[in-house]
Amino acid sequence: MNFFKKLLLTNITDITVNITKCYIWRYAMNLTTVLESNTRKHPDKDCLRYNDKKYSYKDVLEFSLKGASLFQSLGIIKGDKISIMSQNTPDFVIALFSSWFAGATVVPINHKLMAPETEYILDHSESKLFLFDGSLSSVAEKITLKNVKKMTLDSEVNGYDLFSINLNSQKEPKPIKVNDEDFAEILYTSGTTGKPKGCLHTHRNVVMAGITAVIATKMDGDDVLLMAMPIWHSSPLNNWFAGIQFVGGTTVLLREYHPVHFLHTIQNEKCTIYFGAPVSYTMPVQMIPNFDSFDLSSMRAWIYGGGPISSDVAKMLIEKYKTNNFYQVYGMTESGPTGTVLLPKEQIKKAGSIGKTGLPGCDIRIIKTDGKDASPGETGEIWLRADSMMKGYYKNQEATNEAFEDDWYKTGDVARIDEDGYLFIVDRIKDMIVTGGENVYSKEVEDVIITMPGITGVAVIGLPHPEWGETVAAFIMKAQDSSITKESIVEYLSDKLAKYKIPRHFYFVDNLPYTPSGKVMKYKLREQYKDYKESK
Numbered sequence: 415m416n417f418f419k420k421l422l423l424t425n426i427t428d429i430t431v432n433i434t435k436c437y438i439w440r441y442a443m444n445l446t447t448v449l450e451s452n453t454r455k456h457p458d459k460d461c462l463r464y465n466d467k468k469y470s471y472k473d474v475l476e477f478s479l480k481g482a483s484l485f486q487s488l489g490i491i492k493g494d495k496i497s498i499m500s501q502n503t504p505d506f507v508i509a510l511f512s513s514w515f516a517g518a519t520v521v522p523i524n525h526k527l528m529a530p531e532t533e534y535i536l537d538h539s540e541s542k543l544f545l546f547d548g549s550l551s552s553v554a555e556k557i558t559l560k561n562v563k564k565m566t567l568d569s570e571v572n573g574y575d576l577f578s579i580n581l582n583s584q585k586e587p588k589p590i591k592v593n594d595e596d597f598a599e600i601l602y603t604s605g606t607t608g609k610p611k612g613c614l615h616t617h618r619n620v621v622m623a624g625i626t627a628v629i630a631t632k633m634d635g636d637d638v639l640l641m642a643m644p645i646w647h648s649s650p651l652n653n654w655f656a657g658i659q660f661v662g663g664t665t666v667l668l669r670e671y672h673p674v675h676f677l678h679t680i681q682n683e684k685c686t687i688y689f690g691a692p693v694s695y696t697m698p699v700q701m702i703p704n705f706d707s708f709d710l711s712s713m714r715a716w717i718y719g720g721g722p723i724s725s726d727v728a729k730m731l732i733e734k735y736k737t738n739n740f741y742q743v744y745g746m747t748e749s750g751p752t753g754t755v756l757l758p759k760e761q762i763k764k765a766g767s768i769g770k771t772g773l774p775g776c777d778i779r780i781i782k783t784d785g786k787d788a789s790p791g792e793t794g795e796i797w798l799r800a801d802s803m804m805k806g807y808y809k810n811q812e813a814t815n816e817a818f819e820d821d822w823y824k825t826g827d828v829a830r831i832d833e834d835g836y837l838f839i840v841d842r843i844k845d846m847i848v849t850g851g852e853n854v855y856s857k858e859v860e861d862v863i864i865t866m867p868g869i870t871g872v873a874v875i876g877l878p879h880p881e882w883g884e885t886v887a888a889f890i891m892k893a894q895d896s897s898i899t900k901e902s903i904v905e906y907l908s909d910k911l912a913k914y915k916i917p918r919h920f921y922f923v924d925n926l927p928y929t930p931s932g933k934v935m936k937y938k939l940r941e942q943y944k945d946y947k948e949s950k
Contacts, residue, residue: 443594443617443618443621443622444514444592444593444594444617444618444621445511445514445598445617445620445621445624445656445659445660446478446511446514446515446592448621448659448660449471449474449475449478449511449659450475452471452659452662453471453472453474453475455662456471456662457470457471457472458470458471458472459471459662459664460664461473461474461664461665462474462504462507462664462665462666462667463664463665463666463667463683464503464504464666464667464669465669467504469504471662474504474507474508474511475511477508477512477581478508478511478512478515479512479515479586479587480512480581480582480584480585480587481508481509481511481512481513481515481516481577481581481584482512482513482515482516482587482590483584483585483586483587483588484512484577484580484581484584485512485513485516485518485543485587486516486587486588487584488543488563489542490513490516490517490518490542490543491517492516492517492518492590492592492596493517493518493519493596493597494517494518494519494542494543495518495519495520495521495539495540495541495542495543495600496509496513496516496518496519496520496521496541496542496543496545497520497521497522497523497535497536497539497541497543497544497545497562498510498513498520498521498522498523498545498546498567498646499522499523499524499525499527499532499544499545499546499547499550499553499554499646500525500545500546500547500550500567500568500646501525501547501549501568501644501669501670502641502642502644502645502667502668502669502670503547503567503568503667503669504667505547505567505568505577505578506547506567506645506646507645507655507665507667508577508578509545509567509577514592514598514617515587515590515592516587516590517590517591517592517596519596519597519598519599519600520598520599520600521535521536521539521541521599521600521602521612522599522601522645522646522651523535523536523602523646524602524644524646524912525547525550525644525646526852526912526913526914527553527912528553528909528910528911528912529553529556529557529909530910531610531910531911531912532553532554532557533556533557533558533559534609534610535602535610535612536557536559536562537559538610538612538808538809539600539602539612539808541562542561542562542563543562543563543564543565544557544562544563544564544565545564545565545566545567545577546564546565546566546567547566547567547568547569548566548567548568548569548570548571548576549568549569551566551571551574554566554571554574565577565580592617593617594616594617594618595616595617595618596616596617597614597615597616597617597805598615598616598617598619598620599613599614599615599620599651599652600612600613600614600615600808601613601615601648601747603648603747603748603853609858611807611808611810611813612807612808612809612810613648613747613748613804613807613808614804614805614806614807614808615652615750615802615804615805616805618801619652619750619801619802619803619804619805620652620656620750620802621656621660622750622752622775622800622801622802623652623653623656623657623750623751623752623802624652624653624654624655624656624657624659624660625657625660625775626653626657626750626752626773626774626775626776626800626801626802627653627654627656627657628657628660628661629773629774630741630743630755630773631657631687631715631717631741633657633658633661633663633687633715634661634663635661635662635663636663636686637658637661637663637664637686637687637714638663638664638665638666638683638684638685638686638687638712639654639655639657639658639663639664639665639666639685639686639687639688640666640668640676640679640680640683640685640687640688641654641655641665641666641667641668642668642670642671642675642676642679642688642690642694643671643689643690643691643694643851645667647851648747648750648751649689649719649743649745649751650689652750652751652802653689653743653745653750653751653752654687654689654717658687666679666683666685671690671694673694673697673698673701673702674698674702676694676698677698677702677705677708677710678708680708680710680712680713681708681709681710681712684712685712685713686712686713686714686715687713687714687715687717688713688715688716688717689717689718689719689743690717690718690851691718691719691720691721691850691851691883692718692720692721692722692723692727692851692881692883693850693851693881693882693883694718694851695716695718695731695735696727696730696731696881697881699730699731699734700881705734706734710735710736711736713735713737713739714739715739715741716731716735716737716739716740716741717740717741717743718740718741718742718743719742719743719744719745719851720848720850720851720852720883721848721851721883721884722742722765722766722767722768722838722839723742723765723766724765724766725762725765725766727765728740728761728762728765729762732761732762738758738759738761739758740758740761741755741756741757741758742755742756742761742767742768742769743755743756744768744769744839745798746798746823746825747804748803748804748817748823748825749776749798749800749802749803749804749823750800750802750803750804751802752772752773752775752776752798752800752801752802752803753768753769753772753773753776753778753798753800754768754769754770754771754772754773754776754778754837755769755773756768756769756836757769760836764832764834764836766838767832767836767837767838768829768837768838768839769836769837770834770835770836770837771835772798772800775800775801775802776798776799776800776801776802777798777799777800778796778797778798778837779796779797779822780792780793780794780795780796780797780829780831780837781794781795781797781824782794788831789831790831790832790833790834790835791830791831791832791833792830792831793828793829793830793831793840794828794829795824795825795826795827795828795829795843796825796827796828796829796837797819797822797823797824797825798822798823798825799821799822799823803821803823826843826846827839827843828840828843845857845874845875845936847874847875847876847884847886848876848883848884849876849879849882849883849884849885849886849914850881850882850883850914851883852914852915854876854886854914854915856873856874856875856876856936857874858911858915859874859886859888859911859915859916859917860872860873860874862907862910862911863888863890863903863907866898866903866906868892868893868896868897868898869890869891869892869893869896869898869903870891870892870893871890871891871926872888872889872890872891873888873889873926873934873936873939874886874887874888874889874917875887875889875936875939875940875943877919877940877943885918885919886914886915886916886917886918886919887917887918887919887920887921887943888903888917888919888920888921889921889923889926889939889946890903890920890921890922890923891922891923891924891925891926892922899949900920900949903917903920904916919948920948920949921943921946921947921948921949922947922949923946926939927939
């Protein structure tokens with residue numbers, strides 16, 4: 415038995431997990447058996463709440479088993495891939511569990527992607543079935559893959575079967591044995607090549623990521639989780655939804671984040687836990703004149719990730735939200751995500767830090783360029799190993815080999831260790847931009863922009879933004895006599911890239927700073943961008 419198992423079993427009462435009549439390792443590594451266990455313990459307890467409608471654990475289990483039967487009737491067998499592209503709805507959750515009960519691997523897809531981006535993931539993952547929210551039909555209808563069946567979620571679309579309606583006629587599914595090491599998910603995250611890479615996670619990975627979140631925030635069955643960030647993201651899905659399922663709590667689904675709905679939902683549903691990007695906290699304060707009139711006293715854990723906040727912002731949030739119970743979490747899709755946490759007592763004193771050490775089940779090293787561990791005052795790349803670490807990138811052994819040193823995952827993030835041992839992200843080895851909690855890889859954006867006639871060169875970087883963390887900026891070299899404008903580029907990109915990937919700032923330049931080998935020196939652009947004239 416490894417250290418983490420011993421730790422969890424030793425401290426199991428601290429996270430209030432009821433293991434009566436069930437040995438934890440018999441069921442804890444698979445969320446389908448967790449759902450079954452929760453249904454036996456408290457069948458009528460709210461599992462989900464959505465738009466004033468309640469779904470008990472018994473309801474979710476029954477719908478999920480019928481969904482598994484439906485998928486089996488469509489020819490889905492163990493190991494097949496089912497892609498789901500949806501907002502935060504009960505249909506997403508039920509389709510998720512249905513896929514797992516059928517033995518399938520789930521491929522959550524960002525609902526903000528355009529058709530070419532979506533089709534790449536469907537094709538690369540070898541998905542047999544594509545479930546999409548009815549509101550996303552304009553994207554789904556452009557998918558031309560002939561070997562992928564399509565079905566709608568949440569609302570009807572002409573020409574497609576609706577998932578929920580088809581559940582009514584289904585019976586018990588054929589039993590499928592799902593093992594801890596079977597693949598539960600392929601989570602796609604863009605890579606330096608510009609094409610998304612699929613992180614392969616087992617059922618055990620998913621549950622371990624959830625357990626880590628439970629321990630970090632002392633989650634229990636009385637907690638009510640507000641799911642306002644996209645549930646298909648790795649942290650909302652594997653940390654917070656898996657975590658609340660593990661302890662038998664309740665999830666309140668907000669279809670999409672909106673600052674007013676965010677505040678109303680917390681007040682009306684008496685939510686206790688929320689995870690979101692920093693901008694989801696600052697936006698209500700800045701946009702809602704009567705912010706102080708909302709009763710947010712039920713909340714006990716405000717969790718944020720996707721970028722740090724400054725000391726001034728931390729003080730402002732503590733004052734406005736009338737609590738210091740903020741947690742900054744850091745992790746990677748590849749690691750579960752699992753990583754570090756900056757605790758409430760550290761928010762102001764160590765603002766901007768991601769924490770000090772790895773969470774239980776996670777180990778961290780800061781490795782200098784010479785391969786040695788960094789000491790206080792030094793910088794190096796963050797390396798992680800965790801019980802929730804992916805098994806590798808799907809169909810990309812070369813990228814997997816490059817990402818790991820033995821069992822250590824090399825994050826590409828460079829951190830500084832301060833005199834007290836706290837970690838501060840100072841740069842990225844990989845050219846990733848984090849804007850409002852969304853990851854944007856510059857090369858992916860560059861590869862699309864350069865296909866526009868009249869553009870001869872492009873470099874994309876992230877620029878500081880007070881609310882979103884970073885914003886996307888493009889430096890464009892135009893062909894002679896080209897009439898390209900900022901507006902024409904945005905229009906060209908509008909059906910090729912998700913909106914959040916499209917640059918907000920454009921600089922038309924005569925030349926880009928190239929190295930002798932032909933690579934753009936992006937650090938010079940970051941240093942000198944104020945010297946360039948922005949296109950308005």
